[in-house]
Amino acid sequence: MKPKNTIFTAVLAALVFAxxxxxxxxxxxxxxxxxxxxxxxxxxxxxxxxxxxxVSEIVKLTEIPAPPFKETARGxxxxxxxRDAGLTDVEMDGIGNVMGVRKGTGSGKLIAIAAHQDTxxxxxxxxxxxxxxxxxxAPGVGDDTRGLATLLAYIRAMDxxxxxxxxxxxxxxxxxxxxxxxxxxxxxxxxxxxRYHDRISAFITMxxxxxxxxxxxxxxxxYRVTFTGPGGHSYGNFGIVNPMxxxxxxxxxxxxxxxxxxxxxxxxxxxxxxxTSVNAIPFSVFLEVDMRSEDxxxxxxxxxxxxxxxxxxxxQENKIRSTALGEIKAEIKLIGxxxxxVTKLTDPLVTNAFAAIAASAxxxxxxxxxxxxxxxxxxxxxxISLGIPAIAIGTGGIWAxxxxxxxxxxxxxxxxLPGMAASLAILLAAANN
Numbered sequence: 001m002k003p004k005n006t007i008f009t010a011v012l013a014a015l016v017f018a019x020x021x022x023x024x025x026x027x028x029x030x031x032x033x034x035x036x037x038x039x040x041x042x043x044x045x046x047x048x049x050x051x052x053x054x055v056s057e058i059v060k061l062t063e064i065p066a067p068p069f070k071e072t073a074r075g076x077x078x079x080x081x082x083r084d085a086g087l088t089d090v091e092m093d094g095i096g097n098v099m100g101v102r103k104g105t106g107s108g109k110l111i112a113i114a115a116h117q118d119t120x121x122x123x124x125x126x127x128x129x130x131x132x133x134x135x136x137x138a139p140g141v142g143d144d145t146r147g148l149a150t151l152l153a154y155i156r157a158m159d160x161x162x163x164x165x166x167x168x169x170x171x172x173x174x175x176x177x178x179x180x181x182x183x184x185x186x187x188x189x190x191x192x193x194x195r196y197h198d199r200i201s202a203f204i205t206m207x208x209x210x211x212x213x214x215x216x217x218x219x220x221x222x223y224r225v226t227f228t229g230p231g232g233h234s235y236g237n238f239g240i241v242n243p244m245x246x247x248x249x250x251x252x253x254x255x256x257x258x259x260x261x262x263x264x265x266x267x268x269x270x271x272x273x274x275x276t277s278v279n280a281i282p283f284s285v286f287l288e289v290d291m292r293s294e295d296x297x298x299x300x301x302x303x304x305x306x307x308x309x310x311x312x313x314x315x316q317e318n319k320i321r322s323t324a325l326g327e328i329k330a331e332i333k334l335i336g337x338x339x340x341x342v343t344k345l346t347d348p349l350v351t352n353a354f355a356a357i358a359a360s361a362x363x364x365x366x367x368x369x370x371x372x373x374x375x376x377x378x379x380x381x382x383x384i385s386l387g388i389p390a391i392a393i394g395t396g397g398i399w400a401x402x403x404x405x406x407x408x409x410x411x412x413x414x415x416x417l418p419g420m421a422a423s424l425a426i427l428l429a430a431a432n433n
Contacts, residue, residue, distance in 0.1 A: 028166070028348075031355035031429040040428065042161035044421045048413070050156055055136075055411045057081070057149040059129045062141045067125070071096055071117040071175045078117065078148060078173040085155040087171060093195065095188035096175040102155060104168045104431065110196060111430050112170040113204040114379055115147030116177035116185070120403050134412035142399025142409040147206040148173050150395045154424055165431035170196055177207070177379050180222075182336050186382035202349045202430055203390040205379040209399040209409070211422045212366040213353045214392040216375035217384040218264075219299045219340025220292045224333045225250065225310055230326035231276075231283025241321045241328045243285050247272065249313035250287060257305050264375070265293035267302060288335070294375045296340045307332065339385035342373050348433055349389040356425035361418065366394070396420035 034040055047054075066074040079098040083090045087100025096117075101110075119140030121127070129138040151171050158165075176184035190197050227243035227250075251269045259265035267289065274285030291306065293299035310330050317328045343350055350369075357365045367374045376392055383390035396419025399409035410416070 028433040031352050032359040034428050035359040035425050039161045039163045043157040046157035046160040051413050054153045058146055061148055062129050062138050062145045063127055065127055066117050066119050067123045068181050074117050085152055097185045099172040102169045104165045107166050109167040109201045110199045111167050111202045112200045114172035114174050115151055115206045116144045117173050117175055118178050120178045134410050135408050137408040139405055139407055143402040144207050146395050146409050167431050169431050183382050186379045190382050203383040205392045207378050207392055208394040210366045210394040211419045212394050214374050214376040215343045215350045216373040217341045217381035218292055218294055218375045218377040220338040221303045222290050222336025224288045224335050226286045226331045228284045229328045232281045234279045239322050240325050241317050242281050243328050244282055246313045246317040246328050247285050247287050250310055253309045263295035265298045267291045338381045341384040343389050345369055347389045352429040353426045356429040357422050360425040361422040393423050393426050396423045
């Protein structure tokens with residue numbers, strides 16, 4: 001997930017608290033009242049005291065490779081860490097998500113908070129963490145390994161502070177958020193195969209630096225098209241159909257599709273490959289494309305335009321060049337499908353999240369709504385598409401260069417702790433409403 005704006009760490013201006021012995025609430029509690037409680041102050045103090053362990057867990061998890069579709073080693077380690085943190089019903093489900101429950105006071109509601117295990121980096125990538133001062137550098141150290149470690153820190157801080165929430169909290173380290181993982185972890189969790197699929201009343205994903213709330217789900221469609229033909233010698237068979245030409249026509253027309261700026265809608269031809277030699281007409285080439293929109297209807301229009309372009313490009317190539325040795329054909333395969341949608345700004349999950357940030361940080365979120373939805377592509381897309389209130393929030397800390405080999409995160413406590421405290425307030429607001 002990458003929110004579409006730069007995220008900055010929120011600064012915690014002031015914290016005011018009330019008695020820690022206050023009994024667990026029997027009804028919803030305002031975010032400001034939660035932040036004003038002594039138990040919240042104690043939890044923030046626990047985050048402070050436990051900070052070195054938190055940093056060590058970022059390093060530990062980062063150095064366990066979690067390539068796409070190969071998250072098992074990290075999942076097993078994280079499952080043990082959830083168990084060590086004291087959660088109940090700790091397990092790995094059938095797709096590889098690991099999870100455990102922190103029991104509430106028995107209201108029966110369940111909220112879920114997740115961070116994803118997988119990174120974008122292939123097997124064999126060097127994930128050794130290099131530390132320079134407060135900077136930890138390694139592929140995947142921020143996205144989303146820091147989120148996994150932050151959830152562990154929250155569990156311990158809540159326990160040390162003796163916090164009792166109204167609702168049960170399901171803590172999840174999920175698989176399949178990145179790339180062709182296509183949100184497979186969330187699809188499984190919310191399908192009838194998922195143990196909690198019909199119990200989760202609200203969902204939060206922690207994926208990003210800083211302090212923010214994303215309530216909108218940017219939808220996407222991703223396709224791989226394989227163009228095939230007879231192939232042949234570049235000189236001896238000159239004049240026969242060429243799958244590369246059909247691919248080129250497809251890209252040219254695809255990139256020319258007109259899309260609106262609002263709702264934001266985009267498209268890109270991102271990957272091409274194939275062929276065997278510089279002096280051979282290829283017999284097979286492929287193209288991958290990505291289409292996105294904040295609006296499901298616009299995304300559908302864009303997709304239909306693309307699906308019409310491919311056969312037209314194939315037909316044109318078969319028409320203008322010789323098919324004596326065979327025709328050009330195209331196989332179209334959907335490789336990514338993230339649904340678009342919105343959790344309304346008026347939903348209690350959203351309003352309480354912004355109220356929690358304002359109360360704890362003394363300033364608006366890095367992305368304040370200003371009456372507008374804020375979009376991103378995250379694990380929250382799945383529950384949002386199912387009508388379940390869901391948002392994405394940040395770890396509170398700074399990280400940058402995600403998806404690059406020089407990815408890094410700054411673990412300076414003074415910079416990180418205020419934002420961590422603000423995002424903890426978001427979790428507690430959701431867990432008590």
